[in-house]
Amino acid sequence: MTVVRGLREALVLIVIAVGLAALAAAIWLAAKGGDFTQRFGLLLMILGALLAVTGDLTLSRFGTMEARTIFGIPPEREDAGGGRVLTGVGIFLFVAAPLMAIGIWLAA
Template sequence: MTVLRGLREALVLFVVAIVLAALAMGVWTLLSGGDFVFRLGVSLVVAGTLLGLTGDLTLSRIGMLGARATFGLAPEREDAGGGRVLTGVGIFLFVSLPLMAVGVALLS
């Protein structure tokens, strides 16, 4: 069941990223003209890269390590994902890479 929840979460993230990128590029194309498909491809590659880098909570935890150590607290737990199933690796493999692949396919 956890696998299905993870795949469902990846699908939702993937679809939301594509819809948001398409809306943003649609508005940009309407305002300034140009090629929608090329801009969508670039935006999907950028979105995939950003999700790959910031898809888990590592960056937000790094900022608190010093403060937690100062007060004698242990580092935050790794499983404190707020109900999420996918880890950073799962987000990279099942969301970021497919977004980048679709973006590169639209660029060609």
């Protein structure tokens, strides 16, 4: 059951990223002209890289790490993902890597 929830979460993230990239590429195309597929591929690669870096909660924990250390509060739990199933590795493997691969294929 967790596998299905994780794959569904990955599919939702991919659909959102593709929609955002298509919208941004359409705006870019309307503003500057050019080829839609190359711009769409470039934006997919950028979104894939952003998701690979920020897909985990590590960056959000980094801001509170010093204050927690000063006050002697233990670090945040690793499983406190707010109902998310995919970890950072899962987001990279199932969302960011396919987005970057499709982006490279479209931009070439």
